[in-house]
Amino acid sequence: MTALVIAEHDNAHIRGATLNTVTAAAACGGDVHVLVAGHNAAEAAKQAAQIAGVSKVLHAEGEHFAHGLAENMAAQVLAIATNYSHILFPATASGKNIAPRVAAKLDVAQISDISKVDSPDTFERPIYAGNAIAIVQSADKVKVITVRTTGFDPAAGTGGSAAVETVTAVGDSGKSSFVGQEIAKSDRPELTAAKVIVSGGRALGSAEKFNEVMTPLADKLGAALGASRAAVDAGYAPNDWQVGQTGKIVAPQLYVACGISGAIQHLAGMKDSKVIVAINKDPEAPIFSVADYGLEADLFTAVPELVKAL
Template identity: 55%
Template sequence: MSASTLLRRTALYATRPSLSRTIAGPQFSQRLASTLAIFEQRDGKLAPSAQNVVTAAKQLGNPVVGFVAGKSAKEVAEQAANIEGVDKVVYVANEAYEKGLPESYAPLVAENAADDVTHIISMHSAFGKNVMPRLAALLDVQQISDVVSIESPDTFVRPIYAGNAISTVQSRDTKKLITIRGTAFGNSPAGGAAAEVVEGKDSKHEGNMEWVREDLAVSDRPDLDTASKVVSGGRGLKDKENFDKIMIPLADAMGAAIGASRAAVDSGFADNSLQVGQTGKVVAPELYLSVGISGAIQHLAGMKDSKVIAAINKDADAPIFQVADVGLVADLFKAVPELTEKLKK
């Protein structure tokens, strides 16, 4: 399937009316049913993705019960209680769950997923991809991954083959386990609400894994996952020295996050955490500017939902121009420094 077919399908999908209006009515609500929304946290701070999870959870039509575990889970639960659409938050304050290791976290969620829980929902993040399959196995149900649209409480839309096709799936499981693509669901506002916060059950689950350490890339720039502007560099930059010399000033002038193609990451121009695409991050900023990136289908899978796509490439036939709203056929080593200077002014 060509990239243009892919885009046409995406465009059709994007212009569909909001589903929340059509499904949130009482016709889908079941008595005593509820949705368990699993929130992520780090060092006592609720992850912003909780707001996307709540948006999706609300579309299922039942009361939304948040769930969080970790050392400072009570404080995190109080933050989550402020999100509009959350009816209750259950927390388990125990340091053993701080890092979300699936071997202990999955049985904990299963223990707290009361009989009335019809849906369990989380982000399609590293955490969700880690915990949810194990939870699905424990509950003996089928996981529905990377959902981009909720058609009804049992029918979900998800991309397959790196976004080359869109599949609609229906589940008959009594508990439906869903991971969502955050960029497909807006942020449920936080601030005005005050949901009930209650302590959950904890049978002190122990896994056979031990958290050893994490190496985090620290940056003052906007976070690639949530930035409204992203500038991404590819193999066309030739080496790491050029990548830093060209892309960092451009990102600073635009207030943008930096991304990279897999070729750029594999060649050592940029950190792994900056990879955009099928095997990297999926982003959908207001503006995505690609520099020296050809536009392979695996790269498009990670950025094609961006609101405006701009591309600079010296090859007029590069596939990236098929998806770009704005394109510049030029030598990046000349065009980008000029653009950066103009942006600074």
């Protein structure tokens, strides 16, 4: 029984979500192999070989893999799929794009967003915005799985000594092509990888107030900035800051929620945080039910005072 993890990388570095997925793969039992398909991706393959618990790295090289296009990536996975009992992807935008194509071609049921491995054929996944856990048992010969990265600790990025094997790359499918990308640049940590996150809600009232109140706190804590869906919909914060069921799922060491009532969709995205601090003037706000520390106060007074104290 061998599990294959599909690595996410930028052709030079392995992304953090891959490390959590390796942990999930190891829990399935047997050896763990990692596929690094990219363009000039030898450095990423070398990094993957150092991940603790990985016994082999498969490196597929081709210009058509440079941007991780789902059609080409799925074809490469399918070319080697019969060698594996489990094929695991991080439940990121990329993983969710590739995995269904692989599952459909293999004619198996995809097991989505797992948060725990009970046994090689039985997995747990949150449903109803995390209010219930479904236990899914699969009799499929090959299990195609996406992994909720916040449910698994990351494997150590160093200490491994896996062999790197070059595999034959499939040709370009020709079904899609990369045109361009616009990437927002920020000095702050990436939201899903941040150890500290400071989030603001609709109570902030405007984009100007959001920036004026939340930015100094984030700067003091070296934190990433997040927002509730209500704040994003109102235009106070950009889309990629959204935390919640329809945004990003995060589990930092510290999550500070300011002016966020705690709708169930938001809680689904952050309740696995190690320490949750809530600042809200409504004593009945649902956010207090999951908070480790709650402060019933006006955020426009409390947050600046907190910044001053820090």
